[in-house]
């Protein structure tokens with residue numbers, strides 16, 4: 354087994370060496386070892402990819418589709434993405450120049466940040482947020498500026514954005530929005546986005562909007578996008594991982610103005626050449642023939658949300674109303690103190706339910722826990738019983 358030469362141990366890229374390990378992964382691994390644990394820690398759909406989508410990939414392999422695809426993606430996939438965005442948002446992106454297929458939304462984030470950010474650039478990141486953003490931004494050498502949204506129901510407001518731009522965020526180049534949000538399940542209204550768009554324009558910012566959970570919005574609330582208001586300064590990032598239970602396929606995309614997409618496509622091709630052929634075939638099938646799949650997933654998650662939200666509220670947790678994605682970000686009852694890592698560790702050990710400490714999602718997450726309800730109804734009902742018993746026992 355090779356060991357790195359001692360004389361080379363300091364040669365690793367310093368930005369990479371300084372990146373910290375993911376606390377989420379560490380906590381998830383630790384709690385996985387507890388026998389009988391119910392894990393509500395990870396945002397992974399517990400259902401399988403629809404059958405017709407799997408068959409499309411199999412058929413594609415069987416017809417020997419195994420050559421380099423065009424770097425932005427195959428025309429049929431790009432057209433399917435364009436049609437999907439046009440149908441759902443009423444915004445047209447030209448499949449020939451304004452869309453790029455990526456290896457999941459994670460690669461889309463890497464490509465977008467690499468394309469936009471120079472070392473030292475500031476980018477505003479409303480928190481609590483999916484922590485992977487920080488690692489990716491830091492790899493570019495740019496500086497993430499956390500904007501704590503906990504006082505505004507976990508939504509970035511136009512006034513708060515203005516205030517940050519006048520202070521620690523002065524000179525920022527871009528802002529990233531996650532809508533619906535991981536970890537809070539919050540969703541921006543049309544009015545919220547109109548007000549934000551004005552400040553973004555007044556301050557000549559780029560907007561990067563991560564809409565991976567766009568299909569998972571509940572209680573008849575509707576999804577809006579900054580691309581409907583300021584398409585000229587927005588990059589939309591999304592993918593099929595969550596809406597089609599396709600996390601392992603690794604398929605996402607970026608859409609935006611063609612002037613910037615030229616650079617986006619260049620970066621994407623340096624990173625991955627192009628997305629795997631049969632994955633593109635599966636994604637095309639999902640987008641073209643999968644309209645019936647969304648409501649099934651949405652109804653399943655909405656029912657689960659009701660079970661878990663009611664259960665948590667009954668035993669003393671409070672929360673800003675979760676409206677999308679599959680997460681609840683719940684305030685720990687005051688009698689437990691506000692050390693979320695201690696609380697989540699004790700709950701995992703004694704009640705055998707694993708929730709993620711809120712502080713792992715950045716500023717404003719202290720004193721909260723994130724619960725993912727992408728789990729079976731039986732597990733969620735049992736988790737509510739265990740949490741209730743734990744809370745009442747104290």
Ligand SMILES: Cc1ncc(COP(=O)(O)O)c(C=O)c1O
Pocket residue numbers: 396456457458459460483531534535563565591592593594600604605
């Ligand atoms: C907000 C957000 N963006 C992006 C991703 C990554 O998506 P993908 O699996 O397509 O890389 C996740 C996954 O949890 C997420 O929560």
